[in-house]
Amino acid sequence: xxxxxxxxxxxxxxxxxxxxxxxxxxxxxxxxxxxxxxxxxxxxxxxxxxxxxxxxxxxxxxxxxxxxxxxxxxxxxxxxxxxxxxxxxxxxxxxxxxxxxxxxxxxxxxxxxxxxxxxxxxxxxxxxxxxxxxxxxxxxxxxxxxxxxxxxxxxxxxxxxxxxxxxxxxxxxxxxxxxxxxxxxxxx
DNA sequence: CGGCTTTGACCCGCGC
DNA sequence: GCGCGGGTCAAAGCCG
Numbered sequence: 545x546x547x548x549x550x551x552x553x554x555x556x557x558x559x560x561x562x563x564x565x566x567x568x569x570x571x572x573x574x575x576x577x578x579x580x581x582x583x584x585x586x587x588x589x590x591x592x593x594x595x596x597x598x599x600x601x602x603x604x605x606x607x608x609x610x611x612x613x614x615x616x617x618x619x620x621x622x623x624x625x626x627x628x629x630x631x632x633x634x635x636x637x638x639x640x641x642x643x644x645x646x647x648x649x650x651x652x653x654x655x656x657x658x659x660x661x662x663x664x665x666x667x668x669x670x671x672x673x674x675x676x677x678x679x680x681x682x683x684x685x686x687x688x689x690x691x692x693x694x695x696x697x698x699x700x701x702x703x704x705x706x707x708x709x710x711x712x713x714x715x716x717x718x719x720x721x722x723x724x725x726x727x728x729x730x731x732x
Numbered sequence: 733c734g735g736c737t738t739t740g741a742c743c744c745g746c747g748c
Numbered sequence: 749g750c751g752c753g754g755g756t757c758a759a760a761g762c763c764g
Contacts, residue, residue: 649737651756664755668736677755 630692639663639678639688645696647676658682672697 651664660680667674674694681687 648735650758652738653754653756656753662754675755 628693628695632690633681634688634690635686636688637686639680645669645674655679655682660685667694667696669696669698 646668647665648668649663649665653662653664655662658679660682662677662679665676665678667676672694674692674696676693677691679689681689
């Protein structure tokens with residue numbers, strides 16, 4: 545992995561879908577972030593929270609600790625693990641959006657009671673254990689549900705604007721690559 | 733040839 | 749205790 549090239553390339557995503565992504569965004573931003581949810585204990589698995597409950601709990605901002613990341617030797621912590629989690633739902637025609645970070649896909653799973661597969665990604669940066677899950681809303685396939693777990697310990701390769709007035713540690717970040725990312729901690 | 737995706741198998745938490 | 753279901757691993761194949 546040539547990590548240096550990531551930082552030089554404003555659009556590091558090698559995914560073939562990237563071409564589609566850029567095309568879509570060039571074509572009048574066919575997506576919108578509809579909802580987002582923040583969980584800090586990994587205790588909430590049901591991401592289909594009614595919109596009225598889409599409240600960002602300020603307690604979630606209490607300094608996410610990277611050391612809570614699951615070590616490979618302690619695999620299968622699952623729901624009991626305590627690490628930062630951020631879920632948001634996006635109205636999009638594509639599933640894999642470029643959020644500025646470089647992800648490696650490591651799994652795909654068909655879920656029960658859902659016609660759509662769930663895709664599993666890890667941040668490909670060495671030492672960064674952030675994970676991301678992407679799936680289509682089983683109730684409304686027009687929406688893509690993205691779940692971030694963990695905290696990036698590095699800066700996004702192509703961060704342009706950080707709007708963090710209301711989200712002190714989880715700012716929305718716009719990228720040159722035409723989409724957005726959600727930063728779960730102060731960039732290190 | 734290196735990096736990435738795919739995919740089947742395995743692992744383990746949780747509910748019954 | 750058992751089975752189900754979700755998360756992860758890792759080998760194989762693909763692609764630039």
